[in-house]
Amino acid sequence: MDSAETRAAAANLFPGRVNSPVRSFRSVGGEPIVLERGAGGRVWDADGREYVDLLGAFGPLLLGHAHPDVVAAIRETAGLGTAFGALTPGEVSMGRLITDATGLERLRFVTSGTEATMTAIRLARGATGRDVIVKFDGCYHGHSDGLLAKAGSGVATLGMSDSAGVPEAIAGLTAVLPYNDAAALEEWFSAHGERTAAVIVESIAGNMGLVQPEPAFLNALDRVPRAHGALLIADEVITGFRLRYGLSGMLPGADIVAMGKVIGGGLPVGAVGGSARIMNLLAPEGPVYQAGTLAGNPLVSAAGAATLGVLATGRPYERADHLARHLENGLRAALKRSATTGTVVRAGSMLTLFFRDGAPRDYAEARESDTAMFGRFHRGMLERGVLLPPSQFETWFVSAAHTEADTDHVVNAAHDVLRQVAEARE
Ligand SMILES: Cc1ncc(COP(=O)(O)O)c(C=O)c1O
Numbered sequence: 001m002d003s004a005e006t007r008a009a010a011a012n013l014f015p016g017r018v019n020s021p022v023r024s025f026r027s028v029g030g031e032p033i034v035l036e037r038g039a040g041g042r043v044w045d046a047d048g049r050e051y052v053d054l055l056g057a058f059g060p061l062l063l064g065h066a067h068p069d070v071v072a073a074i075r076e077t078a079g080l081g082t083a084f085g086a087l088t089p090g091e092v093s094m095g096r097l098i099t100d101a102t103g104l105e106r107l108r109f110v111t112s113g114t115e116a117t118m119t120a121i122r123l124a125r126g127a128t129g130r131d132v133i134v135k136f137d138g139c140y141h142g143h144s145d146g147l148l149a150k151a152g153s154g155v156a157t158l159g160m161s162d163s164a165g166v167p168e169a170i171a172g173l174t175a176v177l178p179y180n181d182a183a184a185l186e187e188w189f190s191a192h193g194e195r196t197a198a199v200i201v202e203s204i205a206g207n208m209g210l211v212q213p214e215p216a217f218l219n220a221l222d223r224v225p226r227a228h229g230a231l232l233i234a235d236e237v238i239t240g241f242r243l244r245y246g247l248s249g250m251l252p253g254a255d256i257v258a259m260g261k262v263i264g265g266g267l268p269v270g271a272v273g274g275s276a277r278i279m280n281l282l283a284p285e286g287p288v289y290q291a292g293t294l295a296g297n298p299l300v301s302a303a304g305a306a307t308l309g310v311l312a313t314g315r316p317y318e319r320a321d322h323l324a325r326h327l328e329n330g331l332r333a334a335l336k337r338s339a340t341t342g343t344v345v346r347a348g349s350m351l352t353l354f355f356r357d358g359a360p361r362d363y364a365e366a367r368e369s370d371t372a373m374f375g376r377f378h379r380g381m382l383e384r385g386v387l388l389p390p391s392q393f394e395t396w397f398v399s400a401a402h403t404e405a406d407t408d409h410v411v412n413a414a415h416d417v418l419r420q421v422a423e424a425r426e
Contacts, residue, residue, distance in 0.1 A: 003045055003047050007031060007032065017032055022389075022390060022394070025390045027393075030382070033387065034046040037065075038053065040064040040401035041399050042065070042406070052385060053387050054386065054389070054397060055387050056396075059238050060262055060264060062311065062320060062349065062399055063310055063400055064402070065401070067265075067306075067310065069309065069310055070266070070303050070307055073305065074299055074302055077302035078299060082299055083298065090296075090298045090302055091296035091298070091301045093305050094308070095107050097305060097308045097312075098271065098308070099273070101241070102273060105273075105274070106273065106274065106276050106279030107271050107279070109270070109296040110270040110272065110290075111270060111292060112260065113235075113259075113261065114142025114144055115270050115292070116259060117142050117147060117233070117258045119272045120198075120256045120257075120272050121133055123279070124197045124233060124256060126287060126288035127278055127288075130230070131195065132173050133175070133197055133200060134175045134185070134198070134199040134200070134225075135147060135174055135175070135177075135199075135201070136176070136202075137176050137178055137362065137363045138205060138208030139201060139207060139208075145167070148161065148166045150162040156175075157175070158174070158175050159171050159172065159174040160172070175196075179363060181217070181362065182217050182224075189228045193230065194229075196225070199231075201213075202235045203234050203235065204347050206239070206350060206394075208362075208393050210351060211362065211366060221251060226253070231256060234250070234256070234258070237260035237261055238395070240257070240262065241259075241262040241308070242262050242397075243317075243348040243350075245314060245317070255275070256278060257272070259273065262311075263304050263308065264300050264304050264307075267300040267303045268300060269304060316400030317348070317400075320400040321348050321349055324348065324349045324350070326411075327398060327410060327411065328346045328351055330407065330408075330414070331414055332344055333411075334411060334418050337418075340355070342354060343356060343358055343359050345360075349397065349398040350395045352394070352395050354392065355392065356368050369392050374392035376421055377418070380413075380416070380421070381410075381413050381417055384413035384416060386409065
């Protein structure tokens, strides 16, 4: 099946032709891309067209596509059986790699980031005996009911449902505050501290485009929930093992950590971690129920352990960061030369080009970006063989398998597209 045939067949199978909404390309226009193959930093669509891949499967592929060690580990393990519903040596090996690198005392493996944050919240509620949670506008923690909430009518009010099918009674247990706003957090806790079980936050926000946490905000996150007997949940689903070998280091005082993406080497994974005291509240040790047929799956554990084995040398981080810096500088030069309003925000191998003046501090500022401009840019880059995440509000992921030729190709394409858009403007 070529791309057109695949899309046509998918129309009769999947809502919007896809199995996850952002893949539909609705926020950039154009047809959803159909990918068939990847190797290193490149992917090929079903018509044989090649792209430099900065979508990176939305984050897991720090080693790029089909890394030989990861593929070999999956092949070898698959021949021994793919699921057992019992404890396996593979999940113990992978668990040890994670606890050694993070200092977390106990883990539970799940099969997605959504499950990891959902479980973290249930644990926090079980540990504190309280119901209310706080999240931040523009942070995404997966699609469980309580996390699909939007801000209520004032800063210190509870949230409202942000999706059909999420009962107001559930969304109303979630407060949604502005990111990077230490004063709003203080205000919330002085009014509702005794009802609040936990604050959940992306250690570096990657789901409104890349938005860096400010020191005063990190300080308040570390201090304020604890002062009121609430827990801090660090969502490291994107950042865990992406910025360095271990957690990001942004929230060292977090009580519970949610992980996913990179630790699974591209297979479906999530993990929750914390102190033995908190984690042992989980069933069967404690009263907080949680379970999973495929949790700790042998294939996932093998792919994850192989990935972590390569990452542990530290070299992939140096390589990916170096390439991302090169890309950042090249994109800045392209913006300047074409006199386009835009800003590049980067953390390690993650970056976002915002079509706005200056780095945004929160979602309200990120939303001031020119999304129509991003759509034109995205389509122009795609025509020139560069696959970017299909939304202004996503993070681009550079891998250690990219090359200087790849980043040069992206920068040259950006010069070209931005010049063309600038000429059309004149
Ligand atoms: C920070 C963060 N948390 C949680 C999730 C949910 O993970 P999953 O899509 O594996 O359910 C995502 C997904 O993009 C994420 O970026």
